Amino acid sequence: MNMYLFVCVLVMAICTYLPRMLPLTFFRKEITSPFIQSLLFYVPYAVLSALTFPSILYATNNIYSAIVGCIVAIYFAYKDKGLVFVAIVAMLSSYVVSLL
Amino acid sequence: MDDFIKGCRKGIPIALGYFPVSFSFGVLVVSSGLPLGLATFISLTNLTSSGQFAGVSLMLAQASYFEVAMTLLLINARYFLMSLSLSQKIDKSMNTLQRLIVSFGITDETFSVASIQDGVLSFPFMLGFILVPIIGWTSGTLVGETLMNFLPTSIQNAMGIALYGMFLAIIVPASAKSKPILEVVLVSATMAIVFYYIPLFSVFSSGLKLIMATLFGAVYGALRYPVKEEITS
Incomplete structure (x- = not known):
């Protein structure tokens, strides 16, 4: 493997690890501010929502299959069917639509 | 184990x-x-x-x-x-x-x-x-x-x-059970969509847009529906 690519990967790995590692390793105090606590409570849902929309529409290279997959996923997610089941039906339904 | x-x-x-x-x-x-x-x-x-x-x-x-x-x-x-x-x-x-x-x-x-x-x-x-x-x-x-x-x-x-x-x-499922979470999800999704489609924001990297959309939703939730301490513990 050439040197440039190897160093690039190391730079990438370090710049991915540092933001993950620093707070968890060195921040040992308990956060008492109700605002920060609330903020941290909502962050997971906010991140996932921002990751999903509108990117889900472009996830399959076919906007119609993506829309159908998205609706099917929301329906089964609403029915509390679990992560794996929802992911699989979303894939299957968008696959079927892409064949039409 | x-x-x-x-x-x-x-x-x-x-x-x-x-x-x-x-x-x-x-x-x-x-x-x-x-x-x-x-x-x-x-x-x-x-x-x-x-x-x-x-x-x-x-x-x-x-x-x-x-x-x-x-x-x-x-x-x-x-x-x-x-x-x-x-x-x-x-x-x-x-x-x-x-x-x-x-x-x-x-x-x-x-x-x-x-x-x-x-x-x-x-x-x-x-x-x-x-x-x-x-x-x-x-x-x-x-x-x-x-x-x-x-x-x-x-x-x-x-x-x-x-x-x-x-x-x-x-x-x-979390949104269906909690109105605050539903609103946080909607705010973040809306902001992500705005950042994605409005050309003005195309100067920002996708990572920065993600952080901003996340913070909009989470700050909104924290201000409007502060959570009690036991939730995070």
């Missing part, structure tokens, strides 16, 4: 969701002419999606190390927030080495699933919980590199939606 197994079990859906994404990563790297093995090496050492895709496109453009570092730090700044959040939820007695290990496995998905677990997160639980997704992510890329173009494009395309299906399986 029980906690370790429990963690592994919680990690399985994440690993399954990762597989198609990291598979496509492997396919992309090899098909763009980079050497065989590079993609798997990247997946094993980076364990992140958007950062890896961005990093590879920078390599292909022969970007400087400085540009690679800046872009990656910007894209990955969200992990800082997640890591801070998890620092409040992990077992306080974890030592430095254990913290160094656990933090390697923080991703959007492991963070979200870990956050919604009841109680504190022990080291054995977290170990199993990150190990399985690491295996899923790395092996997906390995298989993608090796079997590139073995799967028909139509199937590869459909696989792209799996990860988002998983995200929806987390946010939709």
Whole structure:
């Protein structure tokens, strides 16, 4: 493997690890501010929502299959069917639509 | 040991969701002419999606190390927030080495699933919980590199939606049970859509847009519906 690519990967790995590692390793105090606590409570849902929309529409290279997959996923997610089941039906339904 | 197994079990859906994404990563790297093995090496050492895709496109453009570092730090700044959040939820007695290990496995998905677990997160639980997704992510890329173009494009395309299906399986049920969460989800989605489509924001990197959309939603929720202390403990 050439040197440039190897160093690039190391730079990438370090710049991915540092933001993950620093707070968890060195921040040992308990956060008492109700605002920060609330903020941290909502962050997971906010991140996932921002990751999903509108990117889900472009996830399959076919906007119609993506829309159908998205609706099917929301329906089964609403029915509390679990992560794996929802992911699989979303894939299957968008696959079927892409064949039409 | 029980906690370790429990963690592994919680990690399985994440690993399954990762597989198609990291598979496509492997396919992309090899098909763009980079050497065989590079993609798997990247997946094993980076364990992140958007950062890896961005990093590879920078390599292909022969970007400087400085540009690679800046872009990656910007894209990955969200992990800082997640890591801070998890620092409040992990077992306080974890030592430095254990913290160094656990933090390697923080991703959007492991963070979200870990956050919604009841109680504190022990080291054995977290170990199993990150190990399985690491295996899923790395092996997906390995298989993608090796079997590139073995799967028909139509199937590869459909696989792209799996990860988002998983995200929806987390946010939709939570939103159905909690009005504050529903509103946070809607605010963040709206902001993400605004940042995506309005050309004014195209100067920002995708990582920065993600942080901004996340903060809009989370700050909105924290101001309008402050949570009681017991939720985070």
